[in-house]
Structure formats: structure tokens, C-alpha cells
Amino acid sequence: MSIPLLIALSLIIFVFLLAQRRRKSTASRKLRHPPGPPGLPFFGNVLQYDPSNLHLRLAKLSDKYGPLMSMTLVGKPMIIISSARVAKEALKHNDLAFSSRPSFICSRKLTYNNSGIAFSPYTEYWREMRKMAVLRLFTLKQVNSFRPAREEEVARMVKEISRRADAHQPVNINETAMSLSSSMICRFALGEEVR
Structure with a gap:
């Protein structure tokens, strides 16, 4: 083994052990x-x-x-x-x-510092947003307004399962359910079919 390689390896091991020791000492001061x-x-x-x-x-x-x-x-x-x-x-x-929920970098970047209802921490702000969502978005009238779209998507899924059964093809229920839920979500959020 060459001398420079041995020195570099020794230095790496020394730095690693020093970092471990520092981490343990700071961890002991924490909770x-x-x-x-x-x-x-x-x-x-x-x-x-x-x-x-x-x-x-x-x-x-x-x-x-x-x-x-x-x-x-x-x-x-x-x-x-x-x-x-x-x-x-x-x-x-x-x-x-x-x-409360954990805070992740990607959710902070995508939701303007966790300001959406799905990722915001459990605070007074989140409780107000939840109250507003329940009063405005999840009323019986709003849920019933999406009924024709839900019925159409479920009918499309049943038709696809029936077609595959008639052709003696296997049906992946997980894939079918995921496709149904994602097409419903896109349809409700965007207001049009996404294929």
C-alpha cells in the first residue's frame, strides 16, 4: 500500500471517529x-x-x-x-x-411552506382551514354535485372489468381501483376527463 493512500485512509478514519464522538456528545445534551x-x-x-x-x-x-x-x-x-x-x-x-405532521422539504417547497390543508401542522390555522373545508367543500350539496361523474367513472370501470372477463383476461384489482380513484380525483380537480 502506498504512503499517500495510507495517510488519506488514516485521515478519513480519524475524521469519521471525530464526527461520531461529536455526534454522541451533542446527542447526549439533547432529549x-x-x-x-x-x-x-x-x-x-x-x-x-x-x-x-x-x-x-x-x-x-x-x-x-x-x-x-x-x-x-x-x-x-x-x-x-x-x-x-x-x-x-x-x-x-x-x-x-x-x-402534528412531520415537515418535509418537498412538501414545504410544493405547498408554499406547508400552507395547504394536507401538509400544514396542527395549529389554529389548520383548524380554521379544516372548518372552512367542511362548511364549503364537503357539504351534501357539493358531494351530490359530483354524483354523475362518479357514476360515469364507476360504470366505465365495471365495463372494463366485464370486457376483460369476457376475453378471459386477468384483472388487476389494485391497478383498476387506482385508475378509478385517480381518474375521479383528476376529474373533480380539473373539471374534465383525463385519460
Whole structure:
């Protein structure tokens, strides 16, 4: 191994260890998180997940770390609750602490700093927007005004399923339901059919 490569490798390892030590010292000054499995820098615990058996993996982890544990996903801390008693305590008695949404960069950029009803945090502003939406948008009159469009889209879906059944072709229900819901949303939002 050449000397410059050895020096560069030593420097990288030194900087990494220094960053780890600094991170641990600043983390100890912050709020304490519940126990949880250690994760990798930046990635956290994301590489430890198996999406097909996630519930089994979380059950094993809760046996080891308890009903309340913390994990990190790409730098974002998460709290995992795996007990009905702890969930009731968190969601019923501390509901205001858990009622808001996380803030993401993409949602802030797309919705003018989370000013829309879907992404804004749980505040007085959000409650007013929700009240306005319920009073103006989700009234029986407004919902009934979209009835012909809903009936037309459902009839189109049933016709497509019937056509495929007559041709002995398989029907992907997930794809069909997704197509129905997206075409309805586009039709309601844009006022015209989108194909």
C-alpha cells in the first residue's frame, strides 16, 4: 500500500471517529430517546428492514428493547410503539404532542411552506382551514354535485372489468381501483376527463 493512500485512509478514519464522538456528545445534551437498535451513520436503521416481514422484525425488536423504542430512518428519528397500553398513553393523554405532521422539504417547497390543508401542522390555522373545508367543500350539496361523474367513472370501470372477463383476461384489482380513484380525483380537480 502506498504512503499517500495510507495517510488519506488514516485521515478519513480519524475524521469519521471525530464526527461520531461529536455526534454522541451533542446527542447526549439533547432529549433522550427510548432504547432501540443502533443504526449506521446517515442511513440509520433503514438497511435492517425487510418490508415483507416488517411486523415480525418489529416484534422481535420490541421483545429486546421494550414496547417503546426508537429508530432512525435516513437521519429522521422515529418512535415505535408496540403495546396497546403505551399507545393509549401516548395518543390519548399526550395527543397534542403527537397530533402534528412531520415537515418535509418537498412538501414545504410544493405547498408554499406547508400552507395547504394536507401538509400544514396542527395549529389554529389548520383548524380554521379544516372548518372552512367542511362548511364549503364537503357539504351534501357539493358531494351530490359530483354524483354523475362518479357514476360515469364507476360504470366505465365495471365495463372494463366485464370486457376483460369476457376475453378471459386477468384483472388487476389494485391497478383498476387506482385508475378509478385517480381518474375521479383528476376529474373533480380539473373539471374534465383525463385519460
